[in-house]
Amino acid sequence: MDTKIAAVQMNCENGQMSSTLQRMLSYVEEAADHGAKLVILPEGIYQGYIFTSYEEAAAVAEEIPSGSCVQALIKKAAERDVYIIAGLYEKEGIHLYNSAVLVGPEEGYIGTYRKMHMWSTEKLYCEESHTGFPVFDTKLGRIGIMICYDLWFPETIRLLTLQGADLICSPSGWVLDENIVSGEMPMANTLCIANSHCNGVYIAASVRVGQERGTKWVGNSIITSPKGSVLAKASSDKEEIIYADIDLRSAKASRCWGPRTHIIADRRRDYYDEMLGYSASPYIL
Secondary structure, three states: OOEEEEEEEEOOOOOOHHHHHHHHHHHHHHHHHOOOOEEEOOOOOOOOOOOOOHHHHHHHOEOOOOOHHHHHHHHHHHHHOOEEEEEEEEEEOOEEEEEEEEEEOOOEEEEEEEOOOOOHHHHHOOOOOOOOOOEEEOOOOEEEEOOHHHHHOHHHHHHHHHOOOOEEEEEEOOEOOOOOEEOOEEHHHHHHHHHHHHHOOEEEEEEEEEEEOOEEEEOOOEEEOOOOOEEEEOOOOOOEEEEEEEOOOHHHHOOEEEOOEEOOOOOOHHHHHHHHOOOOOOOOO
């Protein structure tokens, strides 16, 4: 049975949490009206992404799940019978993290992913995650989360796949940078396509658009299939929602390319494990 998912492409005004939250919830409403059962919102969409200091970021970061943003998302998920993933800055004591939260219609708060790989000035105020790559069991299927720059590290997608993820959601803010935008298609789109294909997993990236404090976001939100096909893709300059109907049960089956070919089982773990630390998983097939 197919599940409709939605990736929201939008921007926010830095530090304008109240108005931004209302726009986030409005997009969730719109996606739910179109039948979406999972709605993904971009990286750092609640408070903004660009900060000048730890103190400025800490002033707007919130605790999870007790903060007002997550509580509002929990309420909306229950009202509209949807799962929601959204990016925000998390505060835990004196520690700040670039995080994404997953909430559900019955479960409420399900879990948090903290960004593993820091990009540029994030390193001035955020800490790298030490909580690994969790995969969350939901009624829709097994969902993994990565955030933006994590996509450039193939270990991210592979480790989520090995832990059983059928869908990997990526709240993102792809910037106008020669290392990210190359030719007509952003390199990030190419990486989503390639990593879906090489791991047999759906990837849905919800990306910022517009500008924030001189940084330009390139949009191009995308949803890709386990075969590496593009199921939906957004523009580079407009706020919008893209949708795709996906069959999460098909993800693992797609990894078998023939009677003697399996993209995951054929890995040479006798060589990889010692160097990369991969371990056996009951979900790899």
